[in-house]
Amino acid sequence: MNSLLLQLIQDTLVLLIAPLLLGWVNQCRAWLQNRSGAGVLQPYRNLIKLFHKDAVLANNASPLFRATPYILFASMWLAASLVPVIATDLPLSQAVDVIALVGIFALARVFISLAAMDVGTSFGTMGARREMLVGFLAEPALLMVFFTAATISHSTSLVTIVETLAHKQFVIYPSLAFAGIAFVMVLLAENARIPVDNPATHLELTMIHEAMILEYSARHLALIEWASALKLLAYFTIGCALFMPWGIAEVGNLAALPVALLALFIKLMLGGAGLALLETVTAKMRIFRVPEFMGTAFLLAVLGMLIHFLLGS
Amino acid sequence: MKQDEIIANFPGLPGALMVRRGCVEEAQFRSLFEQLKQDGCRLVALWGSDERTDDAGYALHVALIDSAGMLCLTLPVSAERPAYPDISDLFPAASRMQRAVADLLGLHASGADDQRKWLRHASWPGNVHPLRKDFDGSCAFPAETDAYPFVTVTGDGVHEIPVGPVHAGIIEPGHFRFSIIGDRVLRLEERLGYKHKGIEKRFESMSPEQGAKLAGRVSGDSTVAYAWAYAMALEGIAGITPPDQALWMRALFLERERVANHLGDLGYLGNDVALSFGFAQFWILKEQVLRNNAALFGHRYLMDKIIPGGVNIALQMSDKRVIIEECSMLERELGVLRSIYEEHAGVQDRFIGAGQVTPALAAQLGLCGLPGRASAQAWDARVQFPCAPYDKLDVRMATHINGDVAARAALRFEELFESLRLQREILINLIGGDELSMPVKQLPGNAFGVGMVEGWRGEVMVAIHTDAQGRLARVHPHDPSWQNWPVLEHAILNNIVPDFPLINKSFNLSYAGQDL
Numbered sequence: 001m002n003s004l005l006l007q008l009i010q011d012t013l014v015l016l017i018a019p020l021l022l023g024w025v026n027q028c029r030a031w032l033q034n035r036s037g038a039g040v041l042q043p044y045r046n047l048i049k050l051f052h053k054d055a056v057l058a059n060n061a062s063p064l065f066r067a068t069p070y071i072l073f074a075s076m077w078l079a080a081s082l083v084p085v086i087a088t089d090l091p092l093s094q095a096v097d098v099i100a101l102v103g104i105f106a107l108a109r110v111f112i113s114l115a116a117m118d119v120g121t122s123f124g125t126m127g128a129r130r131e132m133l134v135g136f137l138a139e140p141a142l143l144m145v146f147f148t149a150a151t152i153s154h155s156t157s158l159v160t161i162v163e164t165l166a167h168k169q170f171v172i173y174p175s176l177a178f179a180g181i182a183f184v185m186v187l188l189a190e191n192a193r194i195p196v197d198n199p200a201t202h203l204e205l206t207m208i209h210e211a212m213i214l215e216y217s218a219r220h221l222a223l224i225e226w227a228s229a230l231k232l233l234a235y236f237t238i239g240c241a242l243f244m245p246w247g248i249a250e251v252g253n254l255a256a257l258p259v260a261l262l263a264l265f266i267k268l269m270l271g272g273a274g275l276a277l278l279e280t281v282t283a284k285m286r287i288f289r290v291p292e293f294m295g296t297a298f299l300l301a302v303l304g305m306l307i308h309f310l311l312g313s
Numbered sequence: 314m315k316q317d318e319i320i321a322n323f324p325g326l327p328g329a330l331m332v333r334r335g336c337v338e339e340a341q342f343r344s345l346f347e348q349l350k351q352d353g354c355r356l357v358a359l360w361g362s363d364e365r366t367d368d369a370g371y372a373l374h375v376a377l378i379d380s381a382g383m384l385c386l387t388l389p390v391s392a393e394r395p396a397y398p399d400i401s402d403l404f405p406a407a408s409r410m411q412r413a414v415a416d417l418l419g420l421h422a423s424g425a426d427d428q429r430k431w432l433r434h435a436s437w438p439g440n441v442h443p444l445r446k447d448f449d450g451s452c453a454f455p456a457e458t459d460a461y462p463f464v465t466v467t468g469d470g471v472h473e474i475p476v477g478p479v480h481a482g483i484i485e486p487g488h489f490r491f492s493i494i495g496d497r498v499l500r501l502e503e504r505l506g507y508k509h510k511g512i513e514k515r516f517e518s519m520s521p522e523q524g525a526k527l528a529g530r531v532s533g534d535s536t537v538a539y540a541w542a543y544a545m546a547l548e549g550i551a552g553i554t555p556p557d558q559a560l561w562m563r564a565l566f567l568e569r570e571r572v573a574n575h576l577g578d579l580g581y582l583g584n585d586v587a588l589s590f591g592f593a594q595f596w597i598l599k600e601q602v603l604r605n606n607a608a609l610f611g612h613r614y615l616m617d618k619i620i621p622g623g624v625n626i627a628l629q630m631s632d633k634r635v636i637i638e639e640c641s642m643l644e645r646e647l648g649v650l651r652s653i654y655e656e657h658a659g660v661q662d663r664f665i666g667a668g669q670v671t672p673a674l675a676a677q678l679g680l681c682g683l684p685g686r687a688s689a690q691a692w693d694a695r696v697q698f699p700c701a702p703y704d705k706l707d708v709r710m711a712t713h714i715n716g717d718v719a720a721r722a723a724l725r726f727e728e729l730f731e732s733l734r735l736q737r738e739i740l741i742n743l744i745g746g747d748e749l750s751m752p753v754k755q756l757p758g759n760a761f762g763v764g765m766v767e768g769w770r771g772e773v774m775v776a777i778h779t780d781a782q783g784r785l786a787r788v789h790p791h792d793p794s795w796q797n798w799p800v801l802e803h804a805i806l807n808n809i810v811p812d813f814p815l816i817n818k819s820f821n822l823s824y825a826g827q828d829l
Contacts, residue, residue: 033593122474126810130496195659198587202482203814205474206585214481283659284587287496287811 002254003089007081010090014080014237018229019043021236021268028276043229050222058119058215068115069216069223075108076230083237084162086260087249097156098146101238102139105190108227109135116212123204127211130287134196134208137294138189141182144301148179149242151308158241166245174311178304180243184278185297187235189290191228194279196290206284233268240267319345320384328549329700331382332763342388343398350403354379355692356679357765358774358791359400359410361418363446365392366780367759371420373397374789375407376763376774382698385763385776390420399425406679406796417444417513432506432828435459443514444787450514466492466500474810478507485824489813496809501802508828516788521547521753524785525621528775531790532826533614537563537570538768539790540619542775545700545764547621550756550777556748559623560702565636565739566615566624568732571769572643573602573614575725575732578821582722583654585815586663591654598646605639623750633740640733651726664719668804668816672714680800682771682793684820687724688716694767706738721819728769756783770794770823792826 023040030037057066082101084093113131116124150156152173153164189196192209201207204214213224241248247263249256285293323335337345357376364372370392377384390397399422401408411422412431419442421428433439435457442448465473471494478486486507492500512531516524528543529536541563548555555563576599583591603613610618610626618626628636654660670680675688685692694700695708711727713720758781765774771793780786801820805813 029589033590034597035593122472126474194587200589201587202480203585204476204481205813206811210481279587280590282588283657283663285659286663287809289662 003091006087007090007092010085010087011077011081014085014230014233015077017268018080018233019047019226021233021272022229024269024272025232025276028273029280032276032280043225047222047226050217050225051219053218055218055220058121061119061215064111065115065118065215066220068111069220069227071111072108072227073223073230075104076227076234079104080230080234080237082158083234083241084159084248085237085240086257086264088159088162088166090159093159094157098150098158098161099143099156101158102142102146105142105231106135106139108231112212112224116215119215121215123207123211123214126205127208127214130208131212133287134189134290134294137291137298138186141294141298141301142186142190144298144305145179145183145186145242148175148301148304148308151305152176158238162241162245162248163250165242166248167250173308175304175308176243178300178307180239182297182301182304183239183242185293185300187239187275188278189294189297191232191235193275195282195285196293198284206287208287236268236271237264239271240264323384326385326549326762327552328762328764329545329554330549330763330765331698332385332549333382334385334387334761336387336389339388339397343400345386346400346403349377349379349384352379354384355681356400356404356406356796357383357772358776358789358795359407359414360776360787360789360791361390361414361420361444362778362787363418363444364389366446371395371418373414373420374776375400376776376791378692378698378765378772380697383763383765385761395419396421396423399423401425401427404679405677406799409799410795416442418442419445429462432509434461434506434509436509443511448514450511450518461504463490463502463504464500468494470494471499487824491810491813493810496811498805498808498810498813501805501813503798503802505798505824506828508825510829512829513787513789516785519785521621521756521785524788525619526617528788528790529616529619531829532792532823533616534574535570535768535770535773535792535823535826536614536616537566537619538766538773539775540617541567542764542766542773543777543788543790544619544621545766546762546775546777547753547756547764548751548762549764550760550762550779551621551753553622553751553753554701555623555751556746557702558627558743558746559749561739561743562624562627562749563619564702564706565628565736565743566610566618567766567768568735568739569602569606570615571732572729572736573599573606574769574821575729576602578818579650579654579722579725579729581818581821582664582718582815583660585818586660588657588660591650591660594646594650598643601642602639605635609635620750622753623748625749627745627749628740628743630745633743636736636740640736644730644733647726647729654722654726661719663812663815664722665715665717667718667812668808668819670716670800670804672716674803675716675800678800678803679796681796682767683724683728683769684716684721684797684800685771686710686712687720689714692772694765694772698765700766702739702742705742706735708735718815718819758783768793770821770826771797790826790829792823794822794824794827797822798827 023043027037027040082092113128116128149161153161192199197208249260323333326332326334354377357378359375362372371390373388375386408427409431415421416430416433437454474491476489478488488504490502529540531539576595580592580595607613609632670688672689675690691712693710695703696710756779760779763776765772774791776789778787
């Protein structure tokens with residue numbers, strides 16, 4: 001019963017704080033650029049605005065085009081719900097492992113790419129093509145990162161990984177340092193952040209993620225934006241779970257929840273500020289450098305795993 | 314040489330600029346241009362006029378420059394057979410200007426490869442020519458479908474991306490048709506003219522004073538350059554010389570316009586590689602310059618400050634300090650920002666080698682202005698044809714040979730520092746006085762005047778023809794973008810599609826200035 005309640009709390013929590021994380025990252029970026037910024041609540045205002053608008057659809061849009069925002073939103077919400085954020089005994093977390101998690105991200109990618117090509121505009125197709133280029137390189141790198149963590153805890157279940165890393169004896173794993181860098185690189189690519197993509201650009205020809213969703217409006221766009229925020233949050237929480245799991249509540253320990261919430265809050269604040277800093281000091285790379293970038297991420301993840309086997313830690 | 318003798322006999326025009334003007338016969342037209350091409354002349358502008366009120370048919374006018382100055386040639390064209398020999402094979406930049414003349418005046422370049430319409434979209438039918446004197450500007454036509462045959466590229470895996478005229482950002486409208494394979498550009502074709510608003514026709518119903526205001530609105534970011542070029546042309550016709558103080562003020566305005574625009578462009582270049590930090594920093598500096606403009610001269614972009622005969626506002630001697638402090642602040646900040654741009658690996662990786670225009674290609678296509686200087690085309694009207702007060706200023710021209718985005722960015726930094734130096738020089742020479750302008754009296758009839766100013770994009774030219782009563786019969790404002798837009802189509806070749814916005818921004822050409 002408790003665990004079901006926890007799952008409900010987490011589902012609601014991730015849904016509500018995802019736009020806040022995005023707002024925080026944007027606010028940090030504004031501060032770093034000497035701008036005053038729109039405030040951390042701006043993503044909520046955008047969502048409200050979009051939900052109040054009338055949707056415009058292309059005449060030749062198929063049901064797939066209409067369904068995709070909901071599929072996208074549902075998969076990202078599910079992904080964010082699966083990651084142990086404040087407590088480890090979540091019924092949903094027990095049900096799937098990290099490979100399934102990567103699968104959920106892949107499912108969303110397939111649908112958004114198909115929807116982008118659905119109405120037949122050149123930008124949608126262009127964006128989908130580039131998304132696939134980034135995606136097929138990012139997925140193996142992400143899997144390798146998970147496998148490194150999995151070999152340490154002898155399980156592909158996220159809950160077990162977190163329990164091992166957070167509540168066992170404190171050990172420094174050099175392999176995780178390599179995996180951590182690889183993970184950050186994947187995070188940047190998968191969430192359409194600089195240096196791979198620019199979420200703030202208005203230049204159609206340079207877009208990846210934005211090009212795919214150019215044809216969406218109103219509630220559809222709102223769901224996609226919300227899904228993007230959830231995806232960013234999911235990646236942040238995965239990062240927290242793998243590389244800084246401290247403070248998370250153990251099974252059956254409800255008293256630890258406030259501390260876990262506070263720890264999560266601090267971790268997201270720090271992570272968001274770090275992302276903003278990274279995005280401020282880097283320029284966007286030429287799109288054909290992305291394969292090199294993702295190749296480096298994959299290489300680092302593999303190195304991490306090799307080090308684990310070589311050093312046994 | 315026969316052609317040399319013809320040109321040598323052309324009379325010089327009065328005015329600030331060294332201009333020779335003469336008529337050529339159709340029989341000599343082609344051979345004369347072949348000679349001019351060999352002599353290294355550069356095409357500046359090509360326009361037509363309707364002279365039928367004087368029973369003289371039409372006329373085609375071509376302005377060229379060489380190291381000696383400007384040459385304006387007029388070719389009479391008969392009203393019965395409105396055609397003239399094509400020169401776009403000699404001067405490729407002429408092609409679009411010839412197409413515009415065909416749309417607006419119905420004069421056709423016989424033998425030209427490209428006879429498609431250019432400025433005309435669907436707003437008026439092909440047999441109507443707005444710049445003819447018998448055209449009524451108030452009439453409206455039912456909209457047609459705009460069937461424009463783009464050049465198609467075929468082959469395995471080749472496809473097209475149409476971009477614009479409506480863009481995702483708030484920018485000027487233009488259509489770009491990319492033929493690509495993967496992300497590599499095989500061909501780019503531009504379609505402009507979406508901002509055509511009949512400026513040249515509007516001039517014809519205006520007084521010279523009203524015309525000055527309109528000239529300042531041809532392209533808002535170059536309002537000083539246009540207003541000065543217009544005033545220069547008009548003063549040449551009226552035979553007046555503005556007071557010294559007015560000329561120094563004009564130079565001050567022009568350099569401040571250059572500074573503001575270069576700062577904005579450098580910010581945009583940062584923004585286009587997603588270095589928003591650079592964007593924010595440069596735009597803070599640009600905003601400071603604009604605010605100083607508003608405080609000192611009453612307008613952020615210095616619109617309507619230059620009037621025929623002089624200027625209408627002077628710098629208070631006590632305000633010199635404000636500009637000197639601004640120059641010092643900019644020099645300091647720009648030094649830091651330049652080293653950040655130059656040492657940022659990500660920025661340089663995007664800039665170097667992108668959108669390269671080799672000096673040979675630039676010379677062949679007639680690339681001019683700032684992008685021209687980045688490709689070793691050492692033309693700067695302030696240096697070669699220094700009109701007062703530039704004859705006392707010794708402008709140091711910067712050039713590069715790489716012709717890529719990095720060269721165009723570096724050139725902007727160099728021109729910024731030079732502009733700041735010039736502003737200080739101007740302030741030293743600027744001695745107060747009451748006299749700001751000379752009155753412009755009635756203009757002589759059937760006169761012609763031309764003004765050319767090195768704006769921040771390149772040379773801005775305005776040509777003015779008066780009718781028998783001394784009213785404005787024809788005013789042709791010319792933007793350097795006419796020459797440079799076609800070169801952009803070459804600069805993008807073999808680059809990748811996502812680099813286009815960056816390359817485009819490094820040229821930063823005017824839509825309004827060439828759509829007219």
